[in-house]
Amino acid sequence: MEIKSKVLIVGGTGYLGKRLVKASLGLGHETYVFQREDMGVDIEKVQKLLSFKKKGAKLVIGSFNDHQSLVNAVKLVDVVICAISGVHIRSHQILLQLKLVDAIKEAGNIKRFLPSEFGTDPARMEDAIEPGRITFDDKMVIRRAIAEAGIPFTYVSANCFAGYFVGGLCQPGFIIPPTDRVSLHGDGNQKSIYVDEDDIAMYTLKTIDDPRTLNKTLYIRPPKNILSQREVVEIWESYIGKELDKFEISKEDFLASMKGAKYEEQVGLTHYYHVCYEGCLANFEVGDDAEEASNLYPDVQYTSVYDYLKRYL
Known part of the structure; x- marks a missing residue:
């Protein structure tokens, strides 16, 4: 046993x-x-x-x-x-x-x-x-x-919490998907990685008795959830049967808009900048000193962005 x-x-x-x-x-x-x-x-x-x-x-x-x-x-x-x-x-x-x-x-x-x-x-x-x-x-x-x-140790890199990113179609300050218009970060084509919070917890607990994750970083990168903001928006559009009006925000305008925000808000917006404009979550390969969760634990039936967005219908 x-x-x-x-x-x-x-x-x-x-x-x-x-x-x-x-x-x-x-x-x-x-x-x-x-x-x-x-x-x-x-x-x-x-x-x-x-x-x-x-x-x-x-x-x-x-x-x-x-x-x-x-x-x-x-x-x-x-x-x-x-x-x-x-x-x-x-x-x-x-x-x-x-x-x-x-x-x-x-x-x-x-x-x-x-x-x-x-x-x-x-x-x-x-x-x-x-x-x-x-x-x-x-x-x-x-x-x-x-x-x-x-x-x-084991360090867990879970990327974007779905509740904060997917819910608002990756727009800072929004947690419910809009039905009329959406702001895109640049052209909206940088890839990010979105993970359901319950899946984060399950993958995390899976690691603790696993020698493969000892003294390593675990990246949670569900393959179906490596998507751009534009792709997330398109999934939502397919559900509601209409195309949203899209407004592209340049990185210069995004950075400029941060200056008037409170300090704590600036910190959070900086994270959005690196994720959504630079693609910092998906622009590298997992190395030998790390493991990828969905590869190690294929038995975990993670929630896809497609399924996650259905809750808002």
Whole structure:
């Protein structure tokens, strides 16, 4: 009988975290969810945690301000997955993850750590423009800390979350597909990669007992979902039976429009720029130091963009 790892998920009540908990339980892992003792009166988080408990997860109470509580939580498991939600300003996320790395190092029992990445591979974004590069620089700080501590790892590059990109036909600030007009990034022909968030969670959990992904980056690149913005728009047009009015935004105009936005918004728009104008997600081949998820796990029936868009009809 296959022995499955015990898993601790930090950030389990978040957007991706709750899906990681679901996938972990679904695959039969003994699943622990870190419960911050200082969460205050956030009733929605409490209700989520209680729902996890009802489904079989074990809640571990601790605090990032209490190093020993982190060490004690880590000692309960074999694998730690961090899903602390991304913050577009340096401080919160990076500091919490560094505390977690210290706890994992001291505990000394973890056979795999998956830090909170799940987007664009930061190792490929050395030339990212400001202010968005702060996100990639912060992730590299965590990677260096993991390397210095000698912690076994898997980095997950999940590319574009479908809910944020596909829902709004790749338009920043939109999560519902329009029925009249759409703005294209340039000519709209740069390829991107879109992944359903539940699929991200399933692929992630598949890696944790797989020796092929140890100390490597896992790229989630479902073949049917490597599409340009224009192709995503055309799929939606085929469903609604009409052609949308299209307005092309040059990269110069896009960059100029960022200047009046709030700092946090500028960070997010910078990411859109690299994805949609430079094609940074699909313009390289997966190397020997990485693996591609759909090749490793063909049994995962991932959601295609075609099927994802049907929910909006």
